[in-house]
Amino acid sequence: MVEPVLQIDNLVKSFGALRATDGITLDLKPGEIHALIGPNGAGKSTLIHQICGTLKQDSGTIRLAGEDIGALSAAARARRGLGRTFQVSSLAPEFSALRNVMLAVQARQGSSFGFFRPVMRDRSLIDPAMAILERVGLSDRARLPAAELSHGERRQLEIAMALALQSKALLLDEPMAGMGPEGSKRLTGFLDTLRQEAPILLVEHDMDAVFALADRISVLVYGRIIATGTVEDIRRDPAVRTAYLGDHA
Amino acid sequence: MVLTRENAVNLTLAVLLLAVPLAASALGQPFYITLATRIAILALAALGLNLALGLGGMVSFGHAAFFGIGGYAAGILASHALSGEPLLFDLSGTAQMPIIWLVAVIAAGLVALAIGALSLRTSGVYFIMITLAFAQMVYYFAISWPAYGGEDGLSIAVRNQFPGTNTMRPLNFFFVAYAVLLAGIGLFALIRASRFGAALVATRQNEIRVAALGIDPYRIRLAGFVISAMITALAGALYADLNRFVSPSMLAWHMSGELIVLIILGGTGRLFGPLAGAALYVAFEFALGGLTERWQFFLGLILLGVVLFARGGLLGLLAGKTKHG
Amino acid sequence: MTISLALEQLLNGIQLGVMLFLMSAGLTLIFGVMGLINLAHGSLYMVGAFACAAVAALTGSFWLGLVASLACAAAAGAIVELLVIRRLYDRDHLDQVLATFALILIFSEGTRWLFGSFPLYLDIPPLLQGAVALPGDATYPVYRLAIIAVGALVALGLYLLIGKTRLGMRIRAGESDREMIGALGVDIRTLYTLVFALGSALAGLAGAIVGPLQSVQVGMGEPVLILAFVVIVIGGIGSIKGALIGALLVGITDTLGRLLLPQLLTLFMDPSQAGMIGGAAASMLIYVVMAVILSVKPRGLFPPAHA
Numbered sequence: 001m002v003e004p005v006l007q008i009d010n011l012v013k014s015f016g017a018l019r020a021t022d023g024i025t026l027d028l029k030p031g032e033i034h035a036l037i038g039p040n041g042a043g044k045s046t047l048i049h050q051i052c053g054t055l056k057q058d059s060g061t062i063r064l065a066g067e068d069i070g071a072l073s074a075a076a077r078a079r080r081g082l083g084r085t086f087q088v089s090s091l092a093p094e095f096s097a098l099r100n101v102m103l104a105v106q107a108r109q110g111s112s113f114g115f116f117r118p119v120m121r122d123r124s125l126i127d128p129a130m131a132i133l134e135r136v137g138l139s140d141r142a143r144l145p146a147a148e149l150s151h152g153e154r155r156q157l158e159i160a161m162a163l164a165l166q167s168k169a170l171l172l173d174e175p176m177a178g179m180g181p182e183g184s185k186r187l188t189g190f191l192d193t194l195r196q197e198a199p200i201l202l203v204e205h206d207m208d209a210v211f212a213l214a215d216r217i218s219v220l221v222y223g224r225i226i227a228t229g230t231v232e233d234i235r236r237d238p239a240v241r242t243a244y245l246g247d248h249a
Numbered sequence: 250m251v252l253t254r255e256n257a258v259n260l261t262l263a264v265l266l267l268a269v270p271l272a273a274s275a276l277g278q279p280f281y282i283t284l285a286t287r288i289a290i291l292a293l294a295a296l297g298l299n300l301a302l303g304l305g306g307m308v309s310f311g312h313a314a315f316f317g318i319g320g321y322a323a324g325i326l327a328s329h330a331l332s333g334e335p336l337l338f339d340l341s342g343t344a345q346m347p348i349i350w351l352v353a354v355i356a357a358g359l360v361a362l363a364i365g366a367l368s369l370r371t372s373g374v375y376f377i378m379i380t381l382a383f384a385q386m387v388y389y390f391a392i393s394w395p396a397y398g399g400e401d402g403l404s405i406a407v408r409n410q411f412p413g414t415n416t417m418r419p420l421n422f423f424f425v426a427y428a429v430l431l432a433g434i435g436l437f438a439l440i441r442a443s444r445f446g447a448a449l450v451a452t453r454q455n456e457i458r459v460a461a462l463g464i465d466p467y468r469i470r471l472a473g474f475v476i477s478a479m480i481t482a483l484a485g486a487l488y489a490d491l492n493r494f495v496s497p498s499m500l501a502w503h504m505s506g507e508l509i510v511l512i513i514l515g516g517t518g519r520l521f522g523p524l525a526g527a528a529l530y531v532a533f534e535f536a537l538g539g540l541t542e543r544w545q546f547f548l549g550l551i552l553l554g555v556v557l558f559a560r561g562g563l564l565g566l567l568a569g570k571t572k573h574g
Numbered sequence: 575m576t577i578s579l580a581l582e583q584l585l586n587g588i589q590l591g592v593m594l595f596l597m598s599a600g601l602t603l604i605f606g607v608m609g610l611i612n613l614a615h616g617s618l619y620m621v622g623a624f625a626c627a628a629v630a631a632l633t634g635s636f637w638l639g640l641v642a643s644l645a646c647a648a649a650a651g652a653i654v655e656l657l658v659i660r661r662l663y664d665r666d667h668l669d670q671v672l673a674t675f676a677l678i679l680i681f682s683e684g685t686r687w688l689f690g691s692f693p694l695y696l697d698i699p700p701l702l703q704g705a706v707a708l709p710g711d712a713t714y715p716v717y718r719l720a721i722i723a724v725g726a727l728v729a730l731g732l733y734l735l736i737g738k739t740r741l742g743m744r745i746r747a748g749e750s751d752r753e754m755i756g757a758l759g760v761d762i763r764t765l766y767t768l769v770f771a772l773g774s775a776l777a778g779l780a781g782a783i784v785g786p787l788q789s790v791q792v793g794m795g796e797p798v799l800i801l802a803f804v805v806i807v808i809g810g811i812g813s814i815k816g817a818l819i820g821a822l823l824v825g826i827t828d829t830l831g832r833l834l835l836p837q838l839l840t841l842f843m844d845p846s847q848a849g850m851i852g853g854a855a856a857s858m859l860i861y862v863v864m865a866v867i868l869s870v871k872p873r874g875l876f877p878p879a880h881a
Contacts, residue, residue, distance in 0.1 A: 052461065078463030090461070092454040095447075103451050106444050107462035112469060114444035122444075165462065308668045367865055370872045374611050374667055374811060378803040379868065385800050386861035393854040502800065506613075506675045513672055543687055549679030556673045557661055 003066065004029050005199050006051075006082075006169045011060035013046055020046040021057065022223035026201075028169055033191070033200045035210045038220035039243075044203050045087075047220070048173055051201075052084055053077045065168050078107070083167030083198070087174045089154035093147035097138055097157050100146055101129040104164035129164065136160045136190070152183045159190075163197075170198045176206040188212055211235075219243070255568035259521040262528065267427060274420045282419040283491070284535065288527045289426040290487045293433050295511035295523035297480030302509065303518030304441060305473040306453030310377045310505050311364065311384030315357040315478040317391065317500030319485025322353035324403040324495035331406055346411045346425070350486055357482030358475050360387070365474035369467055381502060388500040402496025409490050416490070426487050430524070433480055438520055440476070449473045481508070510552060516562030525563045578712035583833045584826065589718045591825025592725025596780035597802040598809070598817040599732060600773025606812030606878060607745055607769050608663055613674035614654065615777050615802070616795025617681035622647040622778025623790045624685060627694040636699035640782050647778020648771040655770040660763065682792050693789035721783050728776065729818055736814065745769060801828075804864050810874030819875065824860050831859035 004027035013021035020043045028034050038044055049055035051062060053074035062070040069077050078084075091100050102125045106112060109124070119125055133139045136156045141149060146157060155175060162170055175191070176184045188209045194200060195215075204210050210217065211231050218228040219240050227237045234240055266285060273281035294316050301307040326349050329335070329342025336342055343349060368379045397403050408416045416422045440446045452459045452466045459466050489495040498504070507530070515526025533551065537544035559566065601615050625646035630639030654677065662670045698717045705713035736742035744765055781795065788794070805824050809816025836852025843851070867875065 054457070054460075073465065074457075074460040075463050075465040078461055084461055086458075086461075090455055090458045092451040092458060094454055095451065099447065103447055103459075103464075104462050106447065107464050112444050112448040112464050113472065115446075116439050116443055118439070118442035119444055119447050120442065125444075161458075161462065302668070308671065310671065367868060370868065374605065375807060375873070377611060377667060377671060378807050378811075379864070381800060382804050382807065382861055382864060386858045389857035390854055393857045395850055502796070506671075509668075509672060510675070513668075517668075543683045545679045546683035546687070549676040549683065552676035552679070553658065553673055556669050556676065557658070560669070 002029055005065055006201065007061075007063040008051065009061045009063075011047070011050060011062065012058045013050060013055065014058055019223050021050065024060070024220075024223070024225055026218060026225065026228075028199045028201050030199055031195055032215040033195050033202055033213045035202045035204060035214035035217045036220060037204065037207075037210060037217060042220045043223040044220055046223075048084075048171065048203060051171060052082065078165065078167075079110070081165075081168030082171065083162040083165040083169070084171040085155075085158040085162050085173055085175055087177055089151075089158050091146040091154060091157060091161075094145060096143050096145055097133060097149060097153075097160075098126070098129055098142040100157060101132055101160050101164050102126065104161040105129050105132075108165050132160045132164050135163070151178050152180070155179060155183075155187070159187075163194075167198050170194070170200045171203075172200055173203050174205060175202070176204055176209050184209055253568075255519075255521075255564065258525075258564060258568045262521055262524050263431070266524070266528070270420060270423045279419050282423050284531060286419070286423045286426050286491055288524070288531045289423070289430045290484050290491055291508075291511060291531065292524040292527035293426075293430045293487070294481045294484035295508050295515070295527060296430075296433050296437055297477050297482075297484060298508045299477075299512050299518065299523050300437060300440065300480065301474050301477035302512060303522065304446065304453065305449045305470055305477075307369075307470060307474060307477075308377050308509070309368075309380045309474070309477070310502070310509070311368075311380030311382075312478065312481050312508050313500050313502060313504035314364070314384035314387040315361060315481040316485035316488070316504060316508070317387065317495075317497070318357045318360060319353040319482030319487075320489035320495040320499045321391070321397065321403070321485075322356055322482070323349050323409060323486040323489040324405055325397055326352060327405045327407075327409055328397070328403060344407070344409045346409050346416070346486075346490070349409055350483055353482045353486040354479045357485075358479045361475045361478030362471070365471045365478075369470050369474065381505065384500065384505055385502060388497055388502070391497045391500055398496070400497060402494055402498075405489060405493040405495070408493055422491070426491070429483065429487065433483070434520060434524070436480075441520070445469070445472065512562075514552075514555060514562055516564035516568075519562075519564050519568075522562060522564055525567075529563055576710060576712075578708050578710035579833075581708055581710075582712055582714055583829050585714055585718065585722070587826035587829035588822065589721050589825070590829055591822035592722050593780050593784055594798070594801055594805050594825055595725055595818050595821035596728060596776045597798055598805040598821055599728070599814055600776040601802055602806045602809070602812055602814060602817045603745070604770060604773045605806070608766055610659065610662060611667055611670050611674070612659070612773075613671060613799065614677035614681060615773070616799030617678050618647045618651055618774040618777040619781035619795040619798055620681065620685060620792065621650050622781030623696075623785045623794060624689060624694065624781075625778070626782035626785050627696045627790045628689070630696055631694070636697070636786075639696070640779075643778045643782035644775050647781070648775040650778075651774025652767055652771040654774075655767050659770060660766065663766070678796075686792050689792075691792070693791035695789060696785035698786045717786065724779075724783060728779070732814055741765075741768070801860070804860055806874075808864055808867050808874055810876040810878060812878040813874070813876040816874055816876035823863070827863055828856075828860050831856040835859070 006028035008024060008026040011021050011024045024047060036044060046055065050057045053072055057070060061068055064080050064082055067080065069080055092103065102119060105125050105128050130139060130142065133142050136159055138153060138156050138160060141153055146154065149157060159175065175187060179187060184206055191213055202213065214231055216228060216230060217234045218225050219234065221243045226243060227234060227240050266288060270282040270285040298309065298312045301309050326342045327344055330344040364383045368376055371379060392400050408422065410416055411425050414421045416425060448459065448464050448469045452469050456466045485499060511523055511526035511530055514529045515522035515524065533548055534544065537547050597615065597619060601612060604610055604612055622643035626639035626643035629642035630636050658673060658677065662673055702717045702720050705715050708714050736745055801824060805820040806817055808823065809820030835856040836849045839848035839852045
């Protein structure tokens with residue numbers, strides 16, 4: 001059996017009397033896209049916060065490539081190889097698209113304490129950043145400030161920054177959010193090519209995208225995972241049908 | 250360098266600041282040389298703060314502490330050099346500016362490391378108030394510690410020396426201050442364009458994103474805060490030598506406020522903003538001060554007007570909006 | 575050191591704390607409700623002190639002066655809110671700091687213009703002159719006890735106002751959700767002006783009652799303002815309860831530190847050195863306390879839940 005890249009065991013988080021995360025166990029294997037679905041309020045955001053380190057779990061472990069990262073800061077987790085995108089695009093708005101990706105390249109190279117060499121003359125930052133913008137189809141928008149990009153372009157830029165980190169695992173938080181049908185289709189095709197680069201934990205509402213991409217699906221309801229399995233398993237699972245998919249399937 | 254409108258304005262400012270004391274010297278008006286020196290030094294102090302405030306978004310209301318520490322470094326070292334008493338163990342004082350500057354910068358850097366490490370655990374209003382409070386702590390310490398003049402301050406009998414020049418001549422001392430200012434502006438430009446600068450500016454724009462990339466915002470901010478304090482301390486050492494006097498007023502919270510005012514008058518985050526702001530401020534002080542004793546009343550009105558209606562500052566008016574790469 | 579000296583200093587500490595509470599309550603209320611950092615709060619303290627001194631000198635009555643100080647500070651606060659402050663609610667903290675810093679310059683120079691540069695003096699009203707006996711041969715001024723009583727009354731009044739009245743309910747609603755309160759149809763602009771005037775009146779009251787203990791002069795508000803910042807940072811910005819506890823903590827720590835630290839150091843060194851080092855250390859003590867509290871609780875002792 002292959003060792004999972006990301007392994008979450010028995011994670012618990014309560015807010016007062018509410019158990020937002022109620023003993024979640026979840027893993028992400030090399031080369032797969034593992035989709036996490038669930039109705040609003042199921043606790044997806046809380047779970048993402050804990051995986052990324054912006055919220056501390058009450059108990060349970062989070063391992064990345066075998067290493068316990070459950071007590072590390074968000075930045076330390078990212079350095080260990082956990083890349084992410086945000087549900088609402090989160091960029092440096094004054095920076096150009098290029099400089100946003102360059103910042104990610106710089107972060108991957110591990111040194112932000114260079115004080116004298118101008119980044120805009122640093123080929124070791126510019127070239128990889130341009131290559132990634134090319135891949136996500138943003139190279140002709142490279143010089144525009146992130147704030148002036150369209151919604152869809154900002155989503156693409158988010159993914160470009162995650163790619164630039166060359167992470168061990170990617171956590172994509174609703175990458176399709178707010179994309180039109182055309183954009184969603186294009187993005188689905190693109191994500192399909194990424195799984196060999198890094199396995200993806202995909203949190204998504206767009207069921208077409210989920211069914212097209214996922215190798216496995218986990219269904220989160222009221223802080224618990226009620227089912228995990230292949231697309232077919234999940235489509236057939238009666239508990240899932242009543243709890244969640246009822247009107248979709 | 251491309252000659253944009255902003256660059257043209259910057260160049261004009263730099264040349265004007267050099268031309269005024271040269272003309273004043275030729276016309277036998279040493280007072281204007283002192284005025285220009287004051288502008289250069291205040292600009293350097295605000296330039297330091299601008300690194301934290303303009304680039305890093307850290308509204309430090311306590312930079313007077315670093316300005317004053319720089320000033321006291323100059324005053325204390327000079328007084329020991331004069332009296333011949335050792336400062337610590339066998340170390341003696343000195344009247345050599347380069348050594349004084351080094352001591353000022355290191356001392357302020359260490360204090361900034363401690364203040365920053367605590368203050369940067371918070372943000373927003375907490376950060377503003379805590380930096381203010383810590384600066385006040387340094388202020389009260391200076392007042393209640395009698396060894397170096399306490400409330401009365403400390404005179405520097407003979408202006409400290411810079412190798413190869415007679416600093417007692419106002420024009421020579423201006424050249425020293427002007428050169429340090431230009432070096433400071435150059436350093437600021439280098440840092441802004443560097444990897445560290447990119448991380449610092451990005452941290453101001455979106456801290457969560459920066460952390461998600463694996464860059465620790467706290468460490469970036471702390472480093473920015475310390476460098477910022479060091480530059481302001483260097484200005485403090487020069488300011489003490491300009492006045493040949495250092496007192497707790499250099500550490501007072503009004504000073505912290507004035508440094509922020511200089512940046513805002515000039516234009517936040519801009520390379521030459523502090524110089525533009527300092528020039529404007531000293532000109533106000535001089536022009537209004539000549540007309541009325543109550544010039545601070547009008548300064549308050551003008552400042553209020555700038556904050557409420559002209560947020561780009563002087564460079565915003567002259568050079569237009571900032572552009573981003 | 576005798577018990578009576580310690581008791582006297584403890585009371586002095588409480589009296590300083592009470593005065594700081596009057597300042598910090600307004601600051602923290604204004605921040606909690608409007609999200610505004612107001613550096614000019616110290617100026618309103620000064621306005622209160624000058625109004626009290628001027629009216630008391632004119633009429634011969636401290637009590638009329640006290641009324642005038644409340645009225646003037648509240649009016650000055652309301653005018654400033656209408657003209658300047660309400661343009662700042664949506665601005666970032668930097669703009670708020672600068673604009674209110676500008677207000678300090680205007681208030682200070684304006685007051686100097688009106689009253690000149692010489693300090694004014696206020697007498698303790700006849701009713702509150704004299705002293706009461708403390709255990710062990712010492713006495714304590716009635717006036718300082720009265721200040722403590724005023725502080726306790728104001729604390730109780732604020733507790734009732736915010737906990738039990740309609741205005742208080744709106745204030746609490748405004749703290750937790752600015753948009754919701756607007757949607758409820760409460761005139762939020764009037765509410766903000768009222769809260770600002772209330773905070774200003776408390777600052778003015780603090781200035782007036784301290785007037786007889788020290789000289790009334792331009793700039794008197796600034797050291798108090800910074801202490802009030804320390805208080806609300808310790809207490810948690812936005813929390814009245816935090817302001818009360820923080821104020822007492824700062825007042826007592828500062829007063830007793832100045833008494834005890836130099837004496838403590840005489841155990842280790844000769845008296846003149848102990849006095850010097852102890853004095854310097856005592857002046858830094860409250861900031862050290864602040865640093866320690868912040869390193870454990872970065873948002874203060876009683877951080878408001880929604881912040």
